[in-house]
Amino acid sequence: MSEHEQTSDPAGASGTPEPADETSRRNLLSTATTVAVGAGLAASYGTFFFYAGRYLYPASDTETAWLFVARTEDLDRAGSIEYRAPSGATIVVAAKGRGEYLALSSVCPHLGCQVHWEAQNERFFCPCHNGVFDADGQGTEGPPKGQSLLRYPLKVENGLLYIEVPVESLDVARLDKPGHDGCLRSRTDA
Amino acid sequence: MSTLKRWWSERVPISGDELRAMTNEPVPHHIKHWWFCLGGTPAYLFVVQIITGILLAIYYQPTPQGAYESVRYITEEARFGWYLRSVHKWAATFMVAAVILHQMRVFFTGAYRKPRELNWIIGMFLLICTLVVGFTGYSLVFEQLSYWGATVGGNITESVPLIGPWLKRLLLGGDAYNEHTLSRFFILHAAVLPVVMVLLLVIHISLIRLHGISDLRFKDDKAGKKFNFFPDHAMTELGIGLVLMIVLSALATIFPASLGAPADPLTTPEVIKPEWFFYVTFRWLKLFPGTAAVLSMGLIVFVMFLWPFIDGWIRKRKPASEFSVFVGILAVLAIIGLTIWEALVAH
Numbered sequence: 001m002s003e004h005e006q007t008s009d010p011a012g013a014s015g016t017p018e019p020a021d022e023t024s025r026r027n028l029l030s031t032a033t034t035v036a037v038g039a040g041l042a043a044s045y046g047t048f049f050f051y052a053g054r055y056l057y058p059a060s061d062t063e064t065a066w067l068f069v070a071r072t073e074d075l076d077r078a079g080s081i082e083y084r085a086p087s088g089a090t091i092v093v094a095a096k097g098r099g100e101y102l103a104l105s106s107v108c109p110h111l112g113c114q115v116h117w118e119a120q121n122e123r124f125f126c127p128c129h130n131g132v133f134d135a136d137g138q139g140t141e142g143p144p145k146g147q148s149l150l151r152y153p154l155k156v157e158n159g160l161l162y163i164e165v166p167v168e169s170l171d172v173a174r175l176d177k178p179g180h181d182g183c184l185r186s187r188t189d190a
Numbered sequence: 191m192s193t194l195k196r197w198w199s200e201r202v203p204i205s206g207d208e209l210r211a212m213t214n215e216p217v218p219h220h221i222k223h224w225w226f227c228l229g230g231t232p233a234y235l236f237v238v239q240i241i242t243g244i245l246l247a248i249y250y251q252p253t254p255q256g257a258y259e260s261v262r263y264i265t266e267e268a269r270f271g272w273y274l275r276s277v278h279k280w281a282a283t284f285m286v287a288a289v290i291l292h293q294m295r296v297f298f299t300g301a302y303r304k305p306r307e308l309n310w311i312i313g314m315f316l317l318i319c320t321l322v323v324g325f326t327g328y329s330l331v332f333e334q335l336s337y338w339g340a341t342v343g344g345n346i347t348e349s350v351p352l353i354g355p356w357l358k359r360l361l362l363g364g365d366a367y368n369e370h371t372l373s374r375f376f377i378l379h380a381a382v383l384p385v386v387m388v389l390l391l392v393i394h395i396s397l398i399r400l401h402g403i404s405d406l407r408f409k410d411d412k413a414g415k416k417f418n419f420f421p422d423h424a425m426t427e428l429g430i431g432l433v434l435m436i437v438l439s440a441l442a443t444i445f446p447a448s449l450g451a452p453a454d455p456l457t458t459p460e461v462i463k464p465e466w467f468f469y470v471t472f473r474w475l476k477l478f479p480g481t482a483a484v485l486s487m488g489l490i491v492f493v494m495f496l497w498p499f500i501d502g503w504i505r506k507r508k509p510a511s512e513f514s515v516f517v518g519i520l521a522v523l524a525i526i527g528l529t530i531w532e533a534l535v536a537h
């Protein structure tokens with residue numbers, strides 16, 4: 001019998017059992033197919049969920065920029081001013097003397113509410129959870145005690161004070177928000 | 191008629207008797223007491239919420255520019271919008287109350303004990319989903335409370351150790367409240383959480399059917415006395431549904447849902463309060479520093495999840511122990527005390 005005739009003979013047609021190597025080859029192929037299908041499913045669904053996760057998770061951090069605040073000599077004279085960043089955030093910028101300056105965020109470090117300056121008590125107060133901060137932004141009472149208001153980076157160049165702040169804002173309808181121009185005012189006027 | 195009947199039975203091969211046998215569970219006699227129907231009450235209110243919610247979503251716009259105006263339109267201009275929004279709001283209040291009362295009933299009657307521990311855990315997930323749906327719901331109005339509530343909620347999430355900052359960014363869609371936050375809250379409120387709740391409810395009710403309702407005997411009940419779920423108990427639930435609908439409509443008419451000042455990201459109101467069901471959490475956050483408050487609340491919730499196993503461990507050592515009852519009374523008094531405290535003071 002030629003080789004061609006041997007291979008073309010259908011398996012089991014003669015009633016003889018399959019050879020052991022035929023069975024093990026079939027098992028190997030079956031296992032390999034299962035693994036390939038499993039790996040393909042894991043890879044395709046994995047890719048899908050990875051892409052979905054990347055889609056859901058925000059892409060970039062908040063954008064910041066260095067912006068001009070005031071001339072240092074003006075700030076030294078005023079003592080402190082309220083600065084409104086393009087994002088809308090209110091920032092207290094104060095002269096500490098000897099060329100040192102401080103820029104305090106109005107966002108409470110406890111849970112993110114807006115603090116406001118109480119001139120009569122010389123303190124910042126957070127109405128959400130009764131947080132109190134002194135004039136330097138140090139938490140003195142309530143849950144944020146021991147924490148401090150966020151300090152924004154400042155730099156002085158040629159007698160001009162610059163601040164690094166977020167530049168994106170939440171565009172809310174129906175609110176007459178002040179623009180970036182004319183956003184400075186003395187804290188004592190607040 | 192018989193042709194139609196044959197046509198139907200060929201396509202839906204189940205008879206009325208077979209259907210009755212499948213669905214008609216014998217119910218223990220103590221279920222006649224109305225407070226044992228508190229499990230069906232939130233399920234009924236959930237259906238009310240889905241229907242009114244779909245209707246509200248027709249006009250609602252989940253963007254910072256359009257949200258407040260669309261809620262104002264629903265409340266003031268859309269025909270019967272005020273009614274649907276008010277029913278939605280009152281049904282939410284009732285649903286939270288009914289879930290809490292149902293859980294208290296299950297706790298104090300020991301219905302969470304072996305072999306029903308897993309159903310208690312499913313119930314805990316349903317309680318948390320209900321509270322989160324409530325929270326995301328009032329965030330959608332985009333009034334001052336909505337904005338600052340969402341801001342505080344995002345920052346509470348950030349206080350969770352290890353995954354907190356990641357979770358906050360995922361929830362808010364950025365480092366802080368931004369253009370994409372409201373649509374995320376809307377999808378959570380109107381799609382993700384309701385679907386999760388439906389799945390949990392299916393498991394919850396299936397487990398009740400598989401285990402049967404836990405038997406509890408009152409002095410006036412006879413041992414082993416049962417009655418049919420259908421029509422007897424179904425009629426009781428329908429009656430409760432009717433009363434609820436009348437009460438909801440009356441409250442919606444007498445005390446309709448109002449609209450506060452629009453969200454102002456630059457000014458936190460001098461006096462700010464969440465919805466009543468978060469008074470406990472709000473007061474807790476005032477009493478303890480951020481991370482300590484969040485961790486202690488997390489620990490309490492974790493213990494609540496595992497309570498059937500903790501209770502089982504205690505009862506194995508002291509079978510007559512009434513420890514769980516004392517813990518329950520203490521918890522209820524703490525919840526009531528902190529809620530009243532927060533309700534009475536401005537800050």
